[in-house]
Amino acid sequence: xxxxxxxxxxxxxxxxxxxxxxxxxxxxxxxxxxxxxxxxxxxxxxxxxxxxxxxxxxxxxxxxxxxxxxxxxxxxxxxxxxxxxxxxxxxxxxxxxxxxxxxxxxxxxxxxxxxxxxxxxxxxxxxxxxxxxxxxxxxxxxxxxxxxxxxxxxxxxxxxxxxxxxxxxxxxxxxxxxxxxxxxxxxxxxxxxxxxxxxxxxxxxxxxxxxxxxxxxxxxxxxxxxxxxxxxxxxxxxxxxxxxxxxxxxxxxxxxxxxxxxxxxxxxxxxxxxxxxxxxxxxxxxxxxxxxxxxxxxxxxxxxxxxxxxxxxxxxxxxxxxxxxxxx
Amino acid sequence: xxxxxxxxxxxxxxxxxxxxxxxxxxxxxxxxxxxxxxxxxxxxxxxxxxxxxxxxxxxxxxxxxxxxxxxxxxxxxxxxxxxxxxxxxxxxxxxxxxxxxxxxxxxxxxxxxxxxxxxxxxxxxxxxxxxxxxxxxxxxxxxxxxxxxxxxxxxxxxxxxxxxxxxxxxxxxxxxxxxxxxxxxxxxxxxxxxxxxxxxxxxxxxxxxxxxxxxxxxxxxxxxxxxxxxxxxxxxxxxxxxxxxxxxxxxxxxxxxxxxxxxxxxxxxxxxxxxxxxxxxxxxxxxxxxxxxxxxxxxxxxxxxxxxxxxxxxxxxxxxxxxxxxxx
Numbered sequence: 001x002x003x004x005x006x007x008x009x010x011x012x013x014x015x016x017x018x019x020x021x022x023x024x025x026x027x028x029x030x031x032x033x034x035x036x037x038x039x040x041x042x043x044x045x046x047x048x049x050x051x052x053x054x055x056x057x058x059x060x061x062x063x064x065x066x067x068x069x070x071x072x073x074x075x076x077x078x079x080x081x082x083x084x085x086x087x088x089x090x091x092x093x094x095x096x097x098x099x100x101x102x103x104x105x106x107x108x109x110x111x112x113x114x115x116x117x118x119x120x121x122x123x124x125x126x127x128x129x130x131x132x133x134x135x136x137x138x139x140x141x142x143x144x145x146x147x148x149x150x151x152x153x154x155x156x157x158x159x160x161x162x163x164x165x166x167x168x169x170x171x172x173x174x175x176x177x178x179x180x181x182x183x184x185x186x187x188x189x190x191x192x193x194x195x196x197x198x199x200x201x202x203x204x205x206x207x208x209x210x211x212x213x214x215x216x217x218x219x220x221x222x223x224x225x226x227x228x229x230x231x232x233x234x235x236x237x238x239x240x241x242x243x244x245x246x247x248x249x250x251x252x253x254x255x256x257x258x259x260x261x262x263x264x265x266x267x268x269x270x271x272x273x274x275x276x277x278x279x280x281x282x283x284x285x286x287x288x289x290x291x292x293x294x295x296x297x298x299x300x301x302x303x304x305x306x307x308x309x310x311x312x313x314x315x316x317x318x319x320x321x322x323x324x325x326x327x328x
Numbered sequence: 329x330x331x332x333x334x335x336x337x338x339x340x341x342x343x344x345x346x347x348x349x350x351x352x353x354x355x356x357x358x359x360x361x362x363x364x365x366x367x368x369x370x371x372x373x374x375x376x377x378x379x380x381x382x383x384x385x386x387x388x389x390x391x392x393x394x395x396x397x398x399x400x401x402x403x404x405x406x407x408x409x410x411x412x413x414x415x416x417x418x419x420x421x422x423x424x425x426x427x428x429x430x431x432x433x434x435x436x437x438x439x440x441x442x443x444x445x446x447x448x449x450x451x452x453x454x455x456x457x458x459x460x461x462x463x464x465x466x467x468x469x470x471x472x473x474x475x476x477x478x479x480x481x482x483x484x485x486x487x488x489x490x491x492x493x494x495x496x497x498x499x500x501x502x503x504x505x506x507x508x509x510x511x512x513x514x515x516x517x518x519x520x521x522x523x524x525x526x527x528x529x530x531x532x533x534x535x536x537x538x539x540x541x542x543x544x545x546x547x548x549x550x551x552x553x554x555x556x557x558x559x560x561x562x563x564x565x566x567x568x569x570x571x572x573x574x575x576x577x578x579x580x581x582x583x584x585x586x587x588x589x590x591x592x593x594x595x596x597x598x599x600x601x602x603x604x605x606x607x608x609x610x611x612x613x614x615x616x617x618x619x620x621x622x623x624x625x626x627x628x629x630x631x632x633x634x635x636x637x638x639x640x641x642x643x644x645x646x647x648x649x650x651x652x653x654x655x656x
Contacts, residue, residue: 265604276593
């Protein structure tokens with residue numbers, strides 16, 4: 001019997017989940033839940049329904065895992081604990097400072113109602129967190145580095161677009177190659193924000209706008225750009241659409257550390273991702289954790305979990321003997 | 329209270345474990361067990377004892393986890409299941425074809441006696457297996473590649489030293505850079521053994537030996553060298569000792585795969601290690617899994633496990649709330 005999946009929210013992430021479910025033959029998409037009028041939402045899966053958000057509760061017997069595809073700012077803090085009453089849930093909550101609070105909230109309703117909720121799943125938080133944790137547990141005497149990119153930062157792109165005179169824009173976060181190389185050599189450099197990443201902006205200005213002012217406003221914008229070396233390119237809307245419509249991303253988690261009785265040996269552990277589509281990769285991770293949520297709950301586990309709490313085998317469609325034979 | 333560790337076997341790996349225990353303040357080395365006369369074995373830890381292998385059973389109340397540091401060919405298949413009667417055990421069994429059988433044997437005695445046994449821990453099998461598994465679960469439509477090196481292969485070095493006229497020698501396995509690059513680009517190449525790795529040998533010949541014959545014997549040796557492009561350098565014993573006395577290793581696990589409704593996007597996941605000391609890094613992984621074995625057993629779990637069965641959080645000295653706050 002398939003694992004029956006629901007998708008709560010149908011933006012980039014929801015569509016990514018739909019594609020990822022298609023790539024996992026042991027899963028089946030039952031329904032997509034939307035705040036829009038269902039008849040206006042066109043999905044790709046012919047066998048699945050489009051429902052109103054309010055219908056979710058009534059479908060609790062038809063869905064094994066509800067995948068929460070709302071935003072971390074306002075949707076998930078409310079929706080994930082609420083839906084954990086009725087379903088096993090997985091989300092990609094990424095507001096770092098609020099994770100402890102979100103964990104408690106999801107843990108409460110999931111535990112009380114006998115469900116599993118896995119929060120903060122994706123690649124960062126998610127696979128990057130896991131790799132930081134494994135590397136820390138192995139090399140106890142060492143130093144971690146996380147680099148992001150090359151990739152599109154949605155937050156920085158939004159910030160550019162809010163500037164007066166800007167019609168459209170896209171921002172790429174780019175790791176500094178020489179910093180990466182120093183870390184890989186085990187040199188344990190101290191790196192400022194500026195030394196780790198550069199920012200590259202492609203901006204479509206409105207006709208007659210003051211380009212010098214726009215460039216200056218971008219480069220000096222507090223928090224977003226002022227601590228970085230930023231390059232600004234003005235291009236046409238056609239060029240932006242043609243060359244910058246994708247949502248690539250990626251990055252590097254590197255830990256170097258020392259072993260030996262007198263710390264005489266150095267080691268470097270590196271994990272990296274190069275992603276053509278940030279939301280589709282995030283979705284692929286989430287769907288594997290949806291399988292885990294389903295299985296852990298079948299075994300009687302309940303409450304809130306993170307990637308740290310999930311034994312890897314739960315993610316795979318293969319059973320233990322197959323995993324040992326083929327992947328160990 | 330510390331986790332009390334025993335080390336069974338005191339070669340390179342046993343010494344690595346001793347160093348790794350020193351780097352983990354929640355652990356304490358109680359005793360090293362050896363087949364040699366204990367009084368002839370000098371260890372580094374002043375507070376630990378050196379005991380005969382036969383004394384192990386009598387110390388079952390004093391040791392929480394016994395770390396098995398024998399060889400996979402003949403030691404571990406016998407010792408790990410046997411010691412699992414009295415202790416939680418961790419080993420680095422790496423004879424791939426015999427893992428299912430070894431798993432069954434350890435599972436039987438560990439389960440019957442209420443212990444946890446974690447087998448095949450290290451980096452390959454171990455961290456590489458984990459990364460293959462995670463990447464397979466995420467990118468279900470893709471292809472895996474494992475490259476080893478640059479590093480010393482003990483088996484190939486031994487094979488060289490068995491050749492008539494060879495006094496000493498060391499073999500490095502080296503990944504082919506162009507193959508790595510092709511895989512990283514997501515080109516999914518078909519690669520023969522020769523296209524993935526080259527082999528470089530540093531050989532000390534006996535005086536008057538026929539160097540051409542030795543070189544030819546190495547390059548044509550079935551299984552070990554004949555399927556590879558091999559380079560042979562004749563050097564002096566002094567040079568070998570000076571430049572090739574380390575045991576570095578490492579490698580790369582790469583999976584590329586496609587997502588999207590029509591498989592339109594490509595992704596590359598890469599995990600790599602660059603290790604100054606193969607046995608010390610392996611030991612550092614094993615010691616983290618010793619912590620996991622201890623904790624899982626404290627929670628009432630028993631039987632044989634692999635890295636696939638161990639939730640990551642068990643490896644870390646930090647508790648769940650700390651992990652969520654600092655590493656998620």
